[in-house]
Amino acid sequence: QRKQVPTAEELLQGIIRGDKTALARALTLVESTKKQHQKKANYILDNSLNSGKESIRIGITGVPGVGKSTFIETFGKLLTSLGKKVAVLTIDPTSSLSKGSILGDKTRMEELVRDPNAFIRPSPSGTSLGGVARKTRESIFLCEAAGYNCILVETVGVGQSETAVHSMVDFFLLLKLAGAGDELQGIKRGIMEMADGIAINKADGENLKRAKRAQTEFNRALHLFPPKPSGWIPKVLTCSSLENTGIQEIWEMIDSFFTLVREDGFLEKTRQEQNKKWLLNTLEDRLLTDFYENPGIKKELDRLLIEVAENKISPFKAADQLLERYQKKV
Ligand code: GDP
Structure with a gap:
């Protein structure tokens, strides 16, 4: 009998109940570098009220x-x-x-x-x-x-x-x-x-x-x-x-x-600043992941890396090209 993998929603509910096993599982998802794990982790993070x-x-x-x-x-x-x-x-x-x-x-x-x-x-x-x-x-x-x-x-x-x-x-x-x-x-x-x-x-x-x-x-x-x-x-x-x-x-x-x-009031101010910083850091992180994991970008980047090394294109122009392509995609 195979054990069922809990869904993101089940883990979320477990966390809200204070279930340690659900929390531990969610943290494993947070720590994972696998894309589908991160998606699940993000669902739990996005829906946790705290x-x-x-x-x-x-x-x-x-x-x-x-x-x-x-x-x-x-x-x-x-x-x-x-x-x-x-x-x-x-x-x-x-x-x-x-x-x-x-x-x-x-x-x-x-x-x-x-x-x-x-x-x-x-x-x-x-x-x-x-x-x-x-x-x-x-x-x-x-x-x-x-x-x-x-x-x-x-x-x-x-x-x-x-x-x-x-x-x-x-x-x-x-x-x-x-x-x-x-x-x-x-x-x-x-x-x-x-x-x-x-x-x-x-x-x-x-x-x-x-x-x-x-x-x-x-x-x-x-x-x-x-x-x-x-x-x-x-x-x-x-x-x-x-x-x-x-x-x-x-x-x-x-x-x-x-x-x-x-x-x-210092604690409240600190938390406000931390929240702002966490937003910016999370944004940076998710943008970078989204950019680098985009298959079109990946291929283009590989190609441009070679061209840049061979002086066929300047690094700046290559960066521009990649960004343009990324913006069209999204
Ligand atoms: P950590 O590497 O900073 O986590 O240090 P540990 O907690 O593993 O402690 C290192 C060593 O110091 C262990 O052998 C502890 O038993 C010992 N130790 C820790 N706290 C005390 C203390 O308050 N007094 C004494 N005498 N030894 C301590």
Whole structure:
């Protein structure tokens, strides 16, 4: 007996009901590069109603080994114990390169995975950061449509993914370790500057003292940055994700951030800007796909690429020809 593949409408209804399996299937469609999958995914995206207003989006970053998955496990369980529904999404642009992915080969967040009020989605193996970012945006949207009101977007702090995540979330949390010696060495200024909060993890055992010292130093460093447009003053806290200390304080910090930005209208403005940006990005993406997947264009492009290489036609004229042909088609 063959299992029936659910239709886009069935998946949509499943998502609206909060069915995790339907959500997971829809995300697989979002991540797929197959045209018929994308069509289905677009149907679900286009018909999901989601104002995003009820949710909070938190970006979490830090170098491999800093304790991101341990932190998210502890933090996520705190959130679900407070009655929230937590979705964890991961951006790992390295996963397409190293296959085995920095994150992929560990069993991560074992307890949170089993929590009925949590949904964890590992990184799609993206082709490019741009592709991964687009998929993450759409995934956030679908998770919210499925009723998840706390979206945690995790990123591996090794590349430019932080900037992409920063533009999708409301609060940006940087996880750090207390290093030996010069605490501020090797921190990318840009990432520090984006952070709304810094949590110095592994503040336990013999490390506790050093973590406290690092807290003071980071606090001093943060004061050197210009004030945030949100009016929020970034804070530095310490925590132990393993021993579950300081985690509650981190939530209180984030909660007070949201109280502030809800009151001063900053959150609403951010969401408006994000929506505009998401529209423009989606438009670009769909136009490019439509253009390059057009069979007539494909053939013409192949021909013109050769002609351009042989100097038979200028690249500009070739581009004009292609666009003209495209416009006639549509
Ligand atoms: P990720 O690569 O950033 O996701 O880091 P992991 O969460 O996998 O943690 C890396 C290692 O650090 C693991 O062995 C964890 O058990 C350990 N670890 C994570 N958080 C803490 C903590 O708060 N204290 C201590 N002592 N170890 C921790």
